[in-house]
Amino acid sequence: MTLIKYMTACVSAVVLWMFFKAGRTNVVQEELTVPSLPDPFEGKSIFFISDIHRRRIPVSLIRKVRGADLVIIGGDLLEKGVPYPRIRLNIRRLKQIGPVLFVWGNNDIEKNTGQLQRLFEEEGVVVLENSIYSWDAGGRVVPIAGAGSNTLSVDRFMLQSIPKTGPLLFVLHDPADLQYIEGRNRIDAALSGHTHGGQIRIGKLSPGEPGGWKDRYGFPLLISNGFGTTKLPLRLGAPVETHLIKLRSRT
Template sequence: MSFLYLILVPITLVLLTYMFLEGRMNRLIPLELKISGLPDPFDGKTIFFISDIHRRLISEQWLDSFEQKADYIVIGGDLTERGVSFSRVRENVKRLTERGPVFFVWGNHDWDAGPDQVARILEEFQVTILNNSTHVLEENNSFLNLSGVNDSTRHYDDLAKTLASRRLFAPTILLSHNPDIQKKLNRSMDIDYVISGHTHSGQINVFGYTLKEKAGVKRHGFGTLIISSGYGTTKLPLRLGAKPDALMLRLTKK
């Protein structure tokens, strides 16, 4: 028993240390979004997508290391969670808004943390909240729909309302914290891409197995779904086989 103890304790400590360090990684995943009919002024524009920040403080050194500055920034939900100081939330929002115009969609943990205070911080820094609504981006009299649904985990999403305010004949990028919104989508909705987070790619995967949908690019009948692994962690500050990430999405003509 003592021999087994001497073996298991250091192995466990090494594993926990690795899981903690994996959860603190800063990774930026570049992806190209090929869009049919993308107006010329949007060709080459970039969207920095970061979700599931939770308890982390976003690294300024990491943000400053990006080779290309983002034209637009999206917080894809779970900016915070219950128990996180609002001073930290405020600092994270400040760091992002210093680097470009910011858009936000609600995640399930944002509602737990105190939505009124979260909204006040976002409004202080002039963040555009996409609450079952569409913001029409305009560049040189050309347009792109940036649509955002409220959290589908709590059934606060209203897809019909979200899409009703789109500009006709302009491409659409749909933002949804929870990728389960895919169950309500079809090709007739004319959505070019859906960008989500929420799952943390499982956060802790045992031998690669997880009950949550893994991060990545998924092709579906309605179009393409992209799921980010997220930047932070929830419950435990640990990850295994699910490295954190944020996305740099580059728009290109198809």
């Protein structure tokens, strides 16, 4: 009986530790080299956050990244059952940092997308769905193209309208959806989420791909572990991640 109590205590301690890890906030400082980056964008930064799900974004996180020039939400801002006041609160806190861009995730479309779209319009959030945002600085522009979950029908030819000169950043929720995009060789770097880094990793055993920078299709791709969790509010071996990405034209 003593052994059973000991094992139960150990399991409970591990679960509590995983719950604690899932509730952390962490900002990963990144540098992204874009060789054709216009001079006015040298040193500018993007705050990238994905897979928020049910979490509330704390004020302490906003304080850490308040110097960023642009915010990009890489999908799964929410999931089914998350109340609209919490969604609006998270958006308003992110707006304190800078302009906010958003791509749809698979969980976002479980909500009333029409109502969400109206919320985004009211809050001034730019939705990238087979579309391009022209990020302007000093009269120069960096295009940021975006495509959400493939269940919303990704336009595989969306990049054909973009001139082949100058840089191009790409944002999508599920990194696997890059396979559907024609003209991928135009992309200089891409940002994504969706996998949660596996969320629970024991060595190499995990239900999802680990996060980090990958070399895909000849350009750097960031797969974020994400901010929130799905199904179980637990993490192990795949820590919470948000990203403050500083742009550079050279290493």
